[in-house]
Amino acid sequence: MNQQEIINKKKRDSSNSNGDSNSNDNDIEEEDESSEFRKYFKRQDFLKKRFEKENTSKHDKDTDNDNNGNGDGDDSNDNDDDTQHHNQEKLSLINDQYRMILQNHKKSSSKNQISMAHWVEKEKKFNVTLRKGKYFESMGHQVGSNLYIFIEEALFLQDLGTLELYMNQVPLSIQEAFKLLEVCELPLYKYIAYSYLKKMGYHIIRYKSINENTTNKNNSNNSNAMSKYLDNFNFKLLNNNDPWYKSISTKTFNNSDSSNSNSNSNQNNDSIISRAYHPEIIEFNDIRIEKLKERNLNTTTVVYLDRHQYPQYSRPIIDNQTVGYSFDRIERFIRSNKNINDKYNIIDPSEKKEVNNNNNDNINPNKKYKKSIVYLPEEINSNSTFTSVARKLQIFNTQSLLKDTRYQSRSIHDQQYRIDYNIYKPGGGFKKSNPGPPDMRVTISRFEDPVPSLSVISRLTQESGNSIPIEFCTVNQKDVAFLQFKENLFV
Amino acid sequence: MQDIADTTNTPIDIFIVNNECLVWDEQDIFKIRTQLKLIGTLIGSLEDLKNLSTLNSIPFYLSPYEVRLGLDKGWFRIIDESKSYPIPTKESLNTFVSKRDDRIKQQIQQNSIERLKKQQEFQNEDKQKEQKEKKLKKLQLKKQKQEELNSNSSNNNISDKDKEEEQEEIKQDSNDNNNNKKQKTTHVEYINYNIPIYTSTREAIENEPESKEWRDQREKKVINSNEYYFPNNEVEKIKYKVFRDLYEKGYCLTSGLKFGGTFLAYKGDPFLYHAAYIVIIKQYDQEFQSLELIKSARLAVNVNKNILFASIDPTTNDAYYIIAEWKGVT
Known part of the structure; x- marks a missing residue:
């Protein structure tokens, strides 16, 4: 029997080495269910026994089986009678295997390995009354002296045959327990994703929302992780002791006129309207279209952004004294050369004030936009804004696009996307009582659901914190796919 | 296609959980997969490969397309079991527990019998091996001694002693066997048994007929094909x-x-x-x-x-x- 296997292996190897393009196909195609069957029954020696019983010519059969594994769909078109016959036999064989697998569903464990849990109607959880085995080292949560498990944990353990579930002092069948998913309002696809990850060995804990204790710990870890992350690059994060640190500070502006208390003198800057402070993403709702009647009585339509709708933005304020270089000089220089002014569309701040005052009474968007201070020359990079450049430099703290609170608040499918689980990598060292920050978080959705919008992504990333990635998990039937969105700062 | 026609008479029961449809019966799943050619997926774990995520067993999970097709063709009947579970009466509970105990006792007896058989076989093998080794060693010793004796001009008395020793040892062996038998009889009350977990409710009722009382009490609504969301x-x-x-x-x-x-x-x-x-x-x-x-x-x-x-x-x-x-x- 060993000889046969060796022959098969050789054939597979040779077929892989022959066609480079085909070898890729094989890798992908091997994931088919039938190939899983083949692996399983090879282990079980089921295939061989059947071949011995029914056929004298084993070798032909085995080779056919392998051809099937290579999966050239075109071969099936060249149907001879023989191949059809073979296919039918193969199908009946595989069907038998399928039936075997169905029959192999029974679960039982010895008395010494099986745990017990009772349904608690109030909590909609199971209370573990008898603990056996290692599973509860990483599963369940303690409330007082009671150990509770959620429905997905209960179903998972029951499916493994290591936990007996009781309802009204009577054991539940798996079918009855599944219906409790409806009681707990947990969709089936989330359970499928959960059990998949669990079977891969990950430790999974239900995610608790921000309000609870865990976030404080996470924040401190975030900053550490962030500084570590930045050490790998040429950027320099300023320490508190660094003299430069005092000279550069950031100021956050609110969209409303009531600006932060940081500096009263700069309050007027809030009214500066330029490309630098445009929101980086313009949504349709932000855009105002007005028809203006000018003096000539020609109506012109003006498309503009309402200033009051601007999101928060931040820019650095540099203290002249500590830096030892006066920025006034630059301003003076700019003022003296009108060419530069025209080229970069710079206006005098004093002019701007007047504009602002006028605007308070009558909104004249036309004026607003023609005269704006633009710190970023249009020709340098048309796509970047002041905040985006600052964010790339990472010298001072700026708002990330993904942290923008305004986009987080706007969500079309608010209920659909939320963080479901904290996930810890497999292996030892995991403590249920003190798990620490998770390796990743996961949000689970169906394949049919709409793609998460940018606002959803930004809201979830903000919620999760900087250092912990969020995996968007998509479930279709049994297939589970993972996606991760990152803001790329270095493109 | 003829096979499909046969199935139209009795629709297959599929069970709805959170708008998703699951099939729990082994025969039904086989029929759906092989005759109706609806692929679906199995999501339960296999008995002997519980931690494998690629190969699975009952329950069988139908996609909404497959459910709708089956409804339109009249192959399926969606059943919505109630979320409330009836509370068994004290009497039925008592009978259930006692019957369960009986079953466990049976299992223990069977297990112990099997265990005994295996132990005996195993020990017999061991004994035979030991005896063979002993004999071999003795033979070697004898040869050595004989060689020594031969070299030192032989004495017959010693060889007689050897024989006596052998006889004694054989007696001891037989005594050991008797002792072992006594020990085995004390081992019979070694208690370990398997607790089964049944996948489908039908299977549970078949194996534990007493549970039929409350398990069948659960309300089962048939959902019309119009009411299915997809x-x-x-x-x-x-x-x-x-x-x-x-x-x-x-x-x-x-x-x-x-x-x-x-x-x-x-x-x-x-x-x-x-x-x-x-x-x-x-x-x-x-x-x-x-x-x-x-x-x-x-x-x-x-x-x-x-x-x-x-x-x-x-x-x-x-x-x-x-x-x-x-x-x-x-």
């Missing part, structure tokens, strides 16, 4: 129509998540063939860019498949298909 909107309707059309043309269909399509279409049973097409469904008047075409065709050629764009003409209700076949690029 297809919910226009896009889903188009998808379902294409699904049904391809199914009736003899293709087997599974989900296309792996290859970026709505479905994967197989020319025969997926056990035998690999998917021939990645089906991408568009609305009839939907525009899309050449980039998308290239993307999907390029992906398909890498996995030895073709792209099949499908849509339904809203006026005639006919399905139309376009195959995009990648021929290469400079």
